[in-house]
Amino acid sequence: MIEAQQLTKRYGEKTATDRLDFVVRPGSVTGFLGPNGAGKSTTMRMIVGLDAPTSGSVTVGGRRYARHRAPLQEVGALLEAKSIHPGRSAFQHLNALALTHGIPRSRVHEVIELAGLESVAKKRAGAFSLGMGQRLGIAAALLGDPQTVMLDEPVNGLDPEGVLWIRNLLTGLAAEGRTVFVSSHLMSEMALVADHLIVVGRGRLLADTTVHDLIREAGGDTVNVTTQEPTRLREALAGPDVDITGRPGSEELQVRGVSARDIGLRAAQHGIALFELSQKTVSLEEAFMDLTKDAVEYHGSTAGIESPGRAA
């Protein structure tokens, strides 16, 4: 369980995180999403005490990270950049960390095996590929058999087999009742593993929701209808939870709150001709873009990528 309260970090003028409030619960995978520079890595560094919050607080298992007697048993973290000395082997690196807690050598071998590093455990970590480096980082995160596993961009640099391995690992850890907190700027990757989502942009909390709700809110349940008589169709569909939009004079309507099937049936009842009736599918990626479009720190030329327009 990770709890952030009004968590704020400022670097001079720049605000990395701005009064973040969120709770990451055990038993499920929580995705931590946001564009580059949104404050994800800063938040994770504050969780393990590498950065001190300017104000607010964050606790793990009810206490500040540094107050735990065996921090590695509480939180296992993979942080964004390489956090190893290139001159040591994977085994030497893990063993040095294990010694601080009195974690037995057998556990070091266990995580090396778990991460699939047996064949390179004695090689200098400096010679590791990006993917092997990530695996070593994950092995270090699992070393203390922690209650909370926190990974910053874990799929970076992994090959497809490695990506699949991570997915299974994360869902497996969550199924064991652990708290799993994973950051990514790739929504598509998150969609496959995360149940819960915390979305940030420019340091602010944009959404604390489930994957399902996020899609729905982004217009995933919108139906496109094209009809000869838009005004009559509007009347036929009107209801308390129904939201219909469309440009005046246009034959196209966007309907929310009624399924495509019901629209078809009601149009038939009223004898209204329809030319098009389609359920709009919104990918998680689009939902994410829509949510963060105002909070993207580094704008490329994204003009061509239209978010699913709710023409107002």
Place this chain on the structure above:
Amino acid sequence: MSTTMTLTTTESPETGPAPRPVHRVTGLGVLRSEWAKLWSLRSTWITLGLGLVFLVAVGVIAAMQYSSQFDSGNPMEDDFADSTAVSLALFGTMFAQLALGVLGVLITAGEYSTGMIRSTLAAVPRRLPVLWAKSAVFGLVALVVGMVGAFGTFLLASGIVDGTDAAMGLSDTGVVRSLLGAGLYLCLIGVIGAALGSLMRSVAGGISVLVATLMLVPGLMTLLPNAWEENLTPYLPSSAGESMFALTHDSTTLSPTAGLLVFLGWTLLALGGAAYRMVRRDV
């Protein structure tokens, strides 16, 4: 991997929360970790080897040089005029201190330059135990190297200059004290290096400050008014350190004990600065 739901108490054999072994961070654990870290890097072996070689080789060469000049019967060069077996043997301290000081910088600043510090401090989030453990472990290693080097070189050098004016034995007044002082000096230089590395968080920065303190500052003192220079110079790290292992002392130098205390003071100052920055600054 087990997929049993173990939210509360169900035991799954390898990962269930209930029967987890209980570990905790201990001072001894951090010391063992730093010990393992020190010896798992090639740079440690190379630099320690270099330090020892400097200490022994330079001392032996100085003794041989002295011996051959003495044997030739010509008047002694100024450099050697007042030499003793001790001063000849400890000639290499100047060079060995650089190797040990630089290695001290490397073991702390190297963690920052590689990113290892994030792993280290995530394991020991209270931070200060890491600084104390690094200083203690490396201080001990530098002490052993310094002592072995100082006594070993003296035995070699005193054999070489046997029968000359410089001849001395371990039983002569002040010899053992000088050699112990030299070993202790090299130990503390290592600790100062580690503290400076941690303070500067950069290998280049740490080495620069170390070299400047030991070699440039004494030279700059000559720019000061004479009275100041005379009063301040003995308290500089380099002069105070030299008093620790010099065989003879005069009015311009500190006594060995005072030298040791002043040098210890500098060491504690560096460690204090390092500790302050370590707990206060993000990594």
